[in-house]
Amino acid sequence: MHACLQISETLQAIFAKVTEVTASGVQPSYTTLYYLALTCRTFRELALDALWAHIQETYVLAMCLPQGTRSQPVNLGIYVDSNCMRFLRPLVDDDWTTFQKYARRVRSLTFKKYDVRHQRLHDSAALALLGSHPSPSPPFPLLQELYWFDRRDVLLPCLQRCISTTLTRLVICSERWPSSMVDLLAGIGKACPKIKEFRCSMPQPSACSMLSDIVTCWDDLEILKTVAVNAQALKHLASLKQLRELEMLVPIGYSLGSTSRFSVMFSVDKFGITAPNVQFLLAILTPLQISAKSVQLNIKTAPNAVDLNHLLSSLTEHFKSNVLESLKVRAARPAKFSDPALFELTASAFQRLRAFAGLTDLNLRSMHISITDDEIQDLVSAWPRMKHLHLHTDWSWEVTRLGVSFLGLAGVLERCPNLCSLGINLDTTAQKNSPSPAHHQYTGITSEQVTDLRARSATGV
Numbered sequence: 001m002h003a004c005l006q007i008s009e010t011l012q013a014i015f016a017k018v019t020e021v022t023a024s025g026v027q028p029s030y031t032t033l034y035y036l037a038l039t040c041r042t043f044r045e046l047a048l049d050a051l052w053a054h055i056q057e058t059y060v061l062a063m064c065l066p067q068g069t070r071s072q073p074v075n076l077g078i079y080v081d082s083n084c085m086r087f088l089r090p091l092v093d094d095d096w097t098t099f100q101k102y103a104r105r106v107r108s109l110t111f112k113k114y115d116v117r118h119q120r121l122h123d124s125a126a127l128a129l130l131g132s133h134p135s136p137s138p139p140f141p142l143l144q145e146l147y148w149f150d151r152r153d154v155l156l157p158c159l160q161r162c163i164s165t166t167l168t169r170l171v172i173c174s175e176r177w178p179s180s181m182v183d184l185l186a187g188i189g190k191a192c193p194k195i196k197e198f199r200c201s202m203p204q205p206s207a208c209s210m211l212s213d214i215v216t217c218w219d220d221l222e223i224l225k226t227v228a229v230n231a232q233a234l235k236h237l238a239s240l241k242q243l244r245e246l247e248m249l250v251p252i253g254y255s256l257g258s259t260s261r262f263s264v265m266f267s268v269d270k271f272g273i274t275a276p277n278v279q280f281l282l283a284i285l286t287p288l289q290i291s292a293k294s295v296q297l298n299i300k301t302a303p304n305a306v307d308l309n310h311l312l313s314s315l316t317e318h319f320k321s322n323v324l325e326s327l328k329v330r331a332a333r334p335a336k337f338s339d340p341a342l343f344e345l346t347a348s349a350f351q352r353l354r355a356f357a358g359l360t361d362l363n364l365r366s367m368h369i370s371i372t373d374d375e376i377q378d379l380v381s382a383w384p385r386m387k388h389l390h391l392h393t394d395w396s397w398e399v400t401r402l403g404v405s406f407l408g409l410a411g412v413l414e415r416c417p418n419l420c421s422l423g424i425n426l427d428t429t430a431q432k433n434s435p436s437p438a439h440h441q442y443t444g445i446t447s448e449q450v451t452d453l454r455a456r457s458a459t460g461v
Helices: 008-018 030-039 041-053 093-103 123-131 156-162 179-185 205-215 231-238 278-285 305-317 347-355 373-380 406-415
Strands: 020-022 025-027 108-111 145-148 169-172 197-200 223-227 245-249 264-275 288-299 326-331 361-363 388-390 421-426 452-457
Touching: 008 041, 030 041, 041 093, 108 156, 123 156, 145 156, 156 179, 179 205, 205 223, 205 231, 231 264, 264 278, 278 288, 278 305, 305 326, 305 347, 347 373, 373 406, 406 421
Parallel strands: 108 145, 145 169, 169 197, 197 223, 223 245, 245 264, 264 288, 288 326, 326 361, 361 388, 388 421, 421 452
Antiparallel strands: 020 025
């Protein structure tokens, strides 16, 4: 072997280059890393570190144990209970020693959402391996990232064993948030003081107070997705200079305290709220002044036009107009409605959005919008940097609405030269011989930037 490969720093640099973690997994493949570990003793440790650093399937944890310890899963395309990997005998000291040789290398661990068709490690084996470890110390002493998507309660002992002071990223998705989950998470603020990213699913109202308390324990937060926290937690979060992303969740039945007695200023890259209705959303925004490049607001129940108009008109009171670049407002569709006018938004609802002159992305496609050629051309003239504009309707409202003709479409393209994607309700019933703008009478409007054009019919179903 070349002498330079005997320098540990050189080997680390090589493996750092060839080992890349992406959304689709680890590159190169686990098979490649496995063979690198078998190449020579010099490669072995670094290859094993890379091979075991990111565990995305829990059954892999049992694969390091001797074959006589475990059954082999039967691959029939789907996995059923009888085909899952199980332990054939109780684990002994030698098994735990072997397990620790590999577990100490794990940096990231994912428990996927339970699916009986694809489960490869039986619950009893997972509990034996992680839930009843004989050592009081954490099974993964260097674990930094824990992703928990198993929404059941049965494996909560495994979650408890994985929580340690080394964690910097924690994602929790629980379906019912049982008392055992709430009790377990109540202590993670102090148990995991180095947390930089915490995300959770929509909690039960009973868990909201606990989640507000734990975020005040974290001073290094960069990304947070949690319940709409109380005033004390809001002030703590506002003091964190490194906080980049903040998303607040409001469960149905959540009781908001008084928000009129304090004011909080945030500066983040991304901000979001998911609320049951517009009233809750506005109540959360009341004390906030936010400097954010990207904002996403989700409304779980269908709002009427009056509420949406109020919401859209009030956004300039809470978000800095010279900073905001991306705005997405997503509202639920009414299950049924007898009077479409109750939900119909006209161009006047968007007039105050013109203040966000730096917008490059506007997505309002879940709304019932009626707008004319002149109105949309006047509106987009305020956003010369626009790249992604979606004012079309995601679903059919089964009613006729005012749409944009080809003349209006040409005007939008002319006023937004950087446009890459566009969604509008297109009225194709307009007279085909409508005159083009004088300066484009013979050449028309061309745009080489647009790669995504979505046109919904404005004339009904």
